[in-house]
Amino acid sequence: xxxxxxxxxxxxxxxxxxxxxxxxxxxxxxxxxxxxxxxxxxxxxxxxxxxxxxxxxxxxxxxxxxxxxxxxxxxxxxxxxxxxxxxxxxxxxxxxxxxxxxxxxxxxxxxxxxxxxxxxxxxxxxxxxxxxxxxxxxxxxxxxxxxxxxxxxxxxxxxxxxxxxxxxxxxxxxxxxxxxxxxxxxxxxxxxxxxxxxxxxxxxxxxxxxxxxxxxxxxxxxxxxxxxxxxxxxxxxxxxxxxxxxxxxxxxxxxxxxxxxxxxxxxxxxxxxxxxxxxxxxxxxxxxxxxxxxxxxxxxxxxxxxxxxxxxxxxxxxxxxxxxxxxxxxxxxxxxxxxxxxxxxxxxx
Ligand code: F6P
Numbered sequence: 001x002x003x004x005x006x007x008x009x010x011x012x013x014x015x016x017x018x019x020x021x022x023x024x025x026x027x028x029x030x031x032x033x034x035x036x037x038x039x040x041x042x043x044x045x046x047x048x049x050x051x052x053x054x055x056x057x058x059x060x061x062x063x064x065x066x067x068x069x070x071x072x073x074x075x076x077x078x079x080x081x082x083x084x085x086x087x088x089x090x091x092x093x094x095x096x097x098x099x100x101x102x103x104x105x106x107x108x109x110x111x112x113x114x115x116x117x118x119x120x121x122x123x124x125x126x127x128x129x130x131x132x133x134x135x136x137x138x139x140x141x142x143x144x145x146x147x148x149x150x151x152x153x154x155x156x157x158x159x160x161x162x163x164x165x166x167x168x169x170x171x172x173x174x175x176x177x178x179x180x181x182x183x184x185x186x187x188x189x190x191x192x193x194x195x196x197x198x199x200x201x202x203x204x205x206x207x208x209x210x211x212x213x214x215x216x217x218x219x220x221x222x223x224x225x226x227x228x229x230x231x232x233x234x235x236x237x238x239x240x241x242x243x244x245x246x247x248x249x250x251x252x253x254x255x256x257x258x259x260x261x262x263x264x265x266x267x268x269x270x271x272x273x274x275x276x277x278x279x280x281x282x283x284x285x286x287x288x289x290x291x292x293x294x295x296x297x298x299x300x301x302x303x304x305x306x307x308x309x310x311x312x313x314x315x316x317x318x319x320x321x322x323x324x325x326x327x328x329x330x331x332x333x334x335x336x337x338x339x340x341x342x343x344x345x346x347x348x349x
Contacts, residue, residue, distance in 0.1 A: 007038040008102035010305055012059060014073040015047030015080070015112030019132045019146035020286035021294035022107055023067040023074055028298025029105055030064045037306045042099055043075045047108070048082035048115060050075075051095035068291055071284045073107075081245040082115050093123055102126065103305045109133035109144070110330055111246040113313060117326035120311040128304045129313035129326050130297045134282050136183040140329030141315040145294040150177070150281045151187045157277055158192030158225055164273075169222035171213060171264055171272040175257025177281050178229045179248070182336045184281070185229035186344060195224040196348050198260070200231035201335045206260075210267050212349040217270070226264070232256050234263075296321045 012029055014022050026043070033039035041059040044050035057063075057075075067074055082092035096104065106116040107130045119125040131141045134150035154176050165172045174194075178184040182199020189197035196212055198204050213224055234256060243249055261274035286294065293316065300314040300321045312323045 007040065008305060009040045009042065009100055011042045011044050011051075011056070011096070011099060011101040011104040012075065013044040013047055013050060013104065013106055014075045014077050014132070015106065015108040015115075016077060016133070017079075017109070018072045018077050018282055019134055020071045020149040020282065020284065021145035021290040022072065022132060023064075023070045024286060024291045024294035025107055025130050025132070025145065025298040025301070026059070026074065027064040027067055028295045029302050030059055030061065032299045032302035033305065034061055037302065039302070039305065042101065044099070044104075046076045046078040047080055047112065048092060049078045049080040051099075052080065052082060052088065052091045054095055054098060056099055068295075069285050071282075071286065079111065079244050079246065081111070083118055084245065089119075089123070092119065093125070096125055103128065103310070105130060105301045105305065107132045109135065109138060110333070111248070113138070113326055114246075114330040117311070117330050120326060126308075126310040127326070128301050128310060129329065130301050131313055131315065131329065134184065135178050135181055137179060137181040137333050137335070138329055139332055139334045140313055140324040142318065143293065143316050145290050145297060146282070146286070147183065148289045148293070149284075149287045150184050151191065152287050153281050153284070154184060154188035154227075154277060155191040157275070157280075158188060158194060158227070161225060161275060162193075162223075165223035165225055169271060171224045171226060171261075171268070171270050173226045173228060173257050173261045173264065173272065173274045175228050175230055175274065175276045177277070178231060180231045180335075181333060182229040182231070182341075185227050186336055186341060189227040190344050190347070192225070192227070193347070194227040196226045197341075197344055198226070198228040198232045199336055199341060200229055200233065201338075202341050204232055204234060206234070206263060210264065213264065213268055213270065216349055226260070228257055228260050230254075230256055234259055
């Protein structure tokens with residue numbers, strides 16, 4: 001255990017895409033912070049934007065009561081980049097000082113925690129990270145909270161799409177989120193019994209997919225489910241497009257599912273439909289597993305504040321909650337290992 005310091009004033013913010021379990025983390029940071037360490041909490045609204053624009057609310061025990069099962073974030077979110085330029089960075093530093101904070105807990109993914117890491121390393125801000133994203137693409141932790149809920153939602157959707165696929169002898173293409181990694185596609189596809197799964201880490205083999213569809217039909221299986229991750233590059237130049245403040249392409253707007261559906265329709269003549277699950281995957285109540293993971297992460301974050309473990313992120317290793325340097329978490333994307341994809345392949349077709 002590290003050193004314990006006196007009661008502190010702790011800011012909490014949620015950045016990037018909303019994610020089931022954010023409220024459960026906020027609740028845990030506040031409840032544990034108050035009950036075990038006597039900390040006081042400030043909610044910074046709309047992610048880093050709130051720090052720049054001095055948008056904040058007091059966060060007491062009452063404010064975090066009844067939010068464990070609520071999706072989204074009571075603190076709201078944005079994709080604001082506090083390191084956009086020198087002036088913006090200075091505004092963030094001034095915002096931190098202006099709120100009289102002793103520490104900041106940032107709940108976010110690659111972008112939010114990347115900014116947190118640099119605000120700590122380059123400007124000395126006492127920040128602790130909590131790994132949030134439905135994409136599960138953060139290094140430094142085995143799992144991020146929100147991922148389990150997203151997989152559950154997609155798996156349930158695949159189950160439902162099977163009904164129509166079978167009744168109408170259709171190919172159903174399901175486009176799922178995940179940005180540049182295929183965690184959601186692979187796990188939901190495995191759990192939902194998809195007939196083919198395409199992920200960004202694995203070069204798409206469209207001829208193999210078409211052959212599989214023909215082979216199924218030849219066996220009398222006139223329906224198929226194809227799961228495609230939004231980040232799959234079909235090498236038709238479609239990767240270019242609209243960028244967010246952190247320079248990431250808005251993939252869901254680029255329609256890999258629609259293009260794949262058109263390719264299948266044209267090449268096979270099979271009746272093909274495309275479902276883009278979109279933000280449904282991030283919505284609603286977190287699974288019990290995500291509520292527990294979020295509660296464990298929030299508890300660790302409150303302890304890390306008290307122990308002065310700044311510049312680090314709460315992390316899950318095996319079944320143990322620990323912490324790692326923020327820089328390690330945001331250095332490289334955690335991609336789906338090849339052997340995990342290979343595990344799924346015998347179930348294709
Ligand atoms: O990172 C979470 C995520 O849902 C990605 O899977 C997706 O590509 C992106 O956010 C969508 O972002 P937005 O909600 O800004 O459209």
